[in-house]
Amino acid sequence: MTKNLEVKFLENESATNLIIFTIDHSNREIDEFLALLFKNKIKSLVDVRRFPTSKFPHFREKNLNQYLKESGIEYYWIRELGGYRKKIIDSSPNVAIKSQGFRNYADYMLTSEFESTIGKLEAIALKKRTVVMCAEKLY
Secondary structure, eight states, X not given: OOEEEEEEOSSOTTOOEXXXXXXXXXXXXXXXXXXXXXXXXXXXXXXXXXXXXXXXXXXXXXXXXXXXXXXXXXXEEOGGGOSOOOOOOSXXXXXXXXXXXXXXXXXHXXXXXXXXXXXXXXXXXXXXXXXEEESOSOO
């Protein structure tokens, strides 16, 4: 596991703190990837790649879903949390972010679409220990 993110709930006061793990798939072998999930007792994986494919066949959506299912881990793809965002704000409040792509994503995070989609992630994580997966190993 690379990091964890603590999410504060505003609407659901019974869940004041929720830990959602993050992982990248990078160029890992599927056995290494699954071992990390097992080690951290993950029960649900939320794929946030905008395009859930990979040059590594085991990380393509259909194959990954099958590996996870066989391992007792639920798979969800939430496209709306993926990257590759276009500029949506002329005067971005996120000027400290030098990368245009990351700045565009930060601007997207200010939208109601992002807020409602985060609610989907929270609903999954409330039920089972959850990891969010992207493709990048390091930034």
